Amino acid sequence: MTDEQKQKITELRLKGMGYKAIAHIVGDVSREGVRYYCRTHGLVGGSELITLNYDLQRKRPDYCKQCGGKLERNAHSGVKYFCCDKCRRAWWKAHPDDAKQTKKKAYELTCQYCHVKFISYGKADRKYCSHDCYIKDRFWTDPNTEVTAIEIKKRQEAKEKTTGDLKLRRIS
Numbered sequence: 001m002t003d004e005q006k007q008k009i010t011e012l013r014l015k016g017m018g019y020k021a022i023a024h025i026v027g028d029v030s031r032e033g034v035r036y037y038c039r040t041h042g043l044v045g046g047s048e049l050i051t052l053n054y055d056l057q058r059k060r061p062d063y064c065k066q067c068g069g070k071l072e073r074n075a076h077s078g079v080k081y082f083c084c085d086k087c088r089r090a091w092w093k094a095h096p097d098d099a100k101q102t103k104k105k106a107y108e109l110t111c112q113y114c115h116v117k118f119i120s121y122g123k124a125d126r127k128y129c130s131h132d133c134y135i136k137d138r139f140w141t142d143p144n145t146e147v148t149a150i151e152i153k154k155r156q157e158a159k160e161k162t163t164g165d166l167k168l169r170r171i172s
Contacts, residue, residue: 001029001037009034013043066091113137114155133159 005026012022019038023031038044061080062071066087071080082088092098104122111118113133120126128134141147 001033005029006037009037010041010043013038113141114159115152116156116159 019034023034064083069083107120107124111129112127118129
């Protein structure tokens, strides 16, 4: 398939024409060839949906949101915003409010192990602020002993040493 044929198929599909009609107008391409091209380039569905998908596809970013590096995409891959996992993680860490989970209800809870307050999004029955606290509570403590205020203070101090000044943590 030539570039002219690809351009013509895209143009006709955006006008709302069907695969068979496009194949007849373009000429050397079969109905299945047109269908395959349309499916792999986001030109599937009704004319309004096709126009919307095509516009979204043209608005794909060319540069990484975090470092500004050029994005390399596979021919039929989805929308890509980051050049690597490192950039993706760094960007989401710096922009936590842009996440979908902020639309979920936020619950302020207290960790059962270190008694530090933390925020859980969308889940009110969390018990621990981190996996470390879960492991320490489950495997390092005796279930038959009662936790005293002194022990809680020690746990909180140990937690502050490892996490710094941050006391409220975001979970999920």
